[in-house]
Amino acid sequence: MKFISTSIADVKIIEPTVFGGERGFFMETFRSETFNKHCGTRLFVQENHSMSTKGILRGLHYQTQNTQGKLVRVVRGEVFDVAVDMRQDSKTFGNWVGVTLSDVNKRQLWVPEGFAHGFYVTSDIAELVYKCTDVYNPNAEVSLAWNDAELAIKWPISQGDEPIMSAKDKLAVSFLQAPKLD
Structure with a gap:
């Protein structure tokens, strides 16, 4: 596996070595020893699809509680995946990283604890699988506005198009209003 640095040192792109041929392909998607060496020691306790x-x-x-680190990969389709640093003591507080993840490039994104995470689907259908370092706690979940001017995330959305969102995400708070993490 190849670990690629991003503009935020703690966020990593992970590229597996893919062995392929006429019968298909094989790749190792996770090995704790290698992951821990490049991203810090983590224990994953939940996996979502x-x-x-x-x-x-x-x-x-x-x-804000049970903060989750997420190791995200796309097993079908393509998304633009985003991580926003919500750690108020971080040098990159308020900065974001955006990466295209797909079943073709087979990249993964490591989004550490202390980051807001989201994605926009650019293919007809996309399936994501992601490991989490803590359990989901709906009582502590915050939705941060995807289009916050302070963050200025460059989503690959055509001008005039509106993304399809849940009611919860339509009521998301601005970056300035959002609770910050230590």
Whole structure:
């Protein structure tokens, strides 16, 4: 596996070595020893699988308790995946990283604890699988506005299009109003 640095040192792109041929392909997607060496020691306690259709935007979500690190990969389709640093003592507080993840490039994104996370589906259908370092706590979840001017995230949304979002995400708070993490 290849670990690629991003503009936020704690967020990593992970590229597996893919062995392929006429019969298909094989790749190792996770090995704790290698992951811990490059991203810090973590124990994953939950794994999620979601399916979404084109134009859906999920997020930006984070938890103020039971903060979750997420190792995200796409097993079908393509998304633009985003991590926003919500750690108020961080040098990169309020900065974001956006990466295209797909079943073709087979990249993964490591989103550490203390980050808001979301994605926008750019293919007809996309399925994501992601490991989490803590359990989901709906009582501590925050939705951060995807289009917050302070963050100025460059989503790959065509001008004039509106993403499809949940009612919860439509009521998301601005970056200035959002609770910050230590």
